[in-house]
Amino acid sequence: MAIPTKPLSLMRHVFKRVFPIVNEELSYWYERAKQIPNDELRKQAIASIEKKTFHCEGGSILSLLGEADYKKIIKFIVAYQTISDYLDNLCDRSTSLDAIDFEQLHLSMKHSVTVGASPENYYCFRKDQNDGGYLEELVATCQSILEQSPFYGQIKDYLIELCQYYCDLQVHKHVTIEERESRLMNWFQKQKQWIPKMEWYEFSACSGSTLGIFCLVSYSFRKDFPDIPFEPIKAGYFPYIQGLHILLDYFIDQEEDQTEGDLNFCSYYSDSEHMAERLVFFFNQAEKHIQQIPHAGFHRLINRGLLGVYLSDLKVAKKDERHKKVVKQLLKSGGATGYFFYWNRKAYEALKKWKPVGSGIKVST
Incomplete structure (x- = not known):
């Protein structure tokens, strides 16, 4: 399967190959989310799939870089993005404003890109606890796919780095309104020596995407990965x-x-x-x-x-x-x-x- 380089060719691959598998994967996780015992966790898990399907569809286009292994890669992308969207709901629209709670929740994302990491109680700092193993299964799915990547070892550190940026952002931007800006600015001050010149709110935006992880995971399934700069x-x-x-x-x-009182980086x-x-x-x-x-x-x-x-x-x-x-x-x-x-x-x-x-x-x- 050649990697598409023209719009029409890409869309043929997307509609014929990518989206049907994305929907199969999401259908499984949707049914799994409906089985979550805790009412609040179940509500947020279902909402994250119903309202953010587009995130999985868009991210999964990068699976085409993996050519023959694109189905495996889609399985990883959908599971990882589902964790991201679910946790975003738990931080943004749920019952907590506690930074420690958010850090513990997002430990699941770091475990998702760390093969061999043992699961923990990711909900231990919040009252809503029992998800029936939903989040742990998502993490295990990501790990199982990465374990099959021939070149996971070469991308592991950078996956964790990108994941850490994302997790830090989610923690800082979801605490109380009074703390958000100062936390994000202080975080940026510690990181800016490593990145090109930009403003703190732009760095925050750069940290909030999962595309780099999906790109690297897709490339890591290619036999010619060692030859790729x-x-x-x-x-x-x-x-x-x-x-x-x-x-x-x-x-x-x-x-x-603005209506919801949420932080928006373009407003700066x-x-x-x-x-x-x-x-x-x-x-x-x-x-x-x-x-x-x-x-x-x-x-x-x-x-x-x-x-x-x-x-x-x-x-x-x-x-x-x-x-x-x-x-x-x-x-x-x-x-x-x-x-x-x-x-x-x-x-x-x-x-x-x-x-x-x-x-x-x-x-x-």
């Missing part, structure tokens, strides 16, 4: 592709986050022009690093696809003229490929309204 992949995905990914996510959610830009300038910068830096990565055509589709997919979201249509100018500027940067994914996503979302996918899963973003 590692550094450009790392530098391209973290910070730039991951940063673009999450900044776009926050861009479309600005009004919703001085105005819409500044925000557009920085988002274009992240896009262009990603394009620059992609030139040095094998299968550059595929990674370029991922980068440009992010623009089309996020900017086609229904929330964008409700934005004011200033923000619509940002959308036009960003889409222009993505060129014809960006526009292709923009219209493709609109068509796909219209179709999904009429066709629920999976076993009882109402697919939505």
Whole structure:
């Protein structure tokens, strides 16, 4: 199976190969979530699948880098992303604001990328406890796939590093409103010597994506992995592709986050022009690093696809003229490929309204 480098070829693979397996995996976890004994944990687990299916679908596109092993890789991606979305719900929409609780919950994510790590009681600092083994099974699934990767040992440290960034972010941004900014700023001060020049809220955004992990896991199943230059992949995905990914996510959610009182990293830009300038910068830096990565055509589709997919979201249509100018500027940067994914996503979302996918899963973003 050749790695696609053209939009139409990619979409054929996505609809024919990737999405059906994603839905099979999600259907299993959905049924598993419905069996959770604790009411609150069950509610959040079900909601995380019903409302965030798009995360698993998008992330699983990177499985195509693994060619013949893409089904195994999708199994890992869906399990890992399901943990991420479930824990995000538990921190964001549930019963706790305790940093220690959040750290313990996210220990499960670190165990997911650490083959041989023994499970713990990830809920020990919260009142809701009994998930019927749901989270532990998700962790074990991730470990079982990584154990089959021929080159897991070469990517392990970097998987843990990216995972740690993500976990730290989740802890800092979900504590009490009064603590969030100072915790994130202090965290950034300790990390900024290791990363390219940016603002604290941009670093936070870069830390919030799982795409780098999915890319590396997919590559680690390839026989030619030892011949693939590692550094450009790392530098391209973290910070730039991951940063673009999450900044776009926050861009479309600005009004919703303001209503809910949630932290939104795009709100820290001085105005819409500044925000557009920085988002274009992240896009262009990603394009620059992609030139040095094998299968550059595929990674370029991922980068440009992010623009089309996020900017086609229904929330964008409700934005004011200033923000619509940002959308036009960003889409222009993505060129014809960006526009292709923009219209493709609109068509796909219209179709999904009429066709629920999976076993009882109402697919939505």
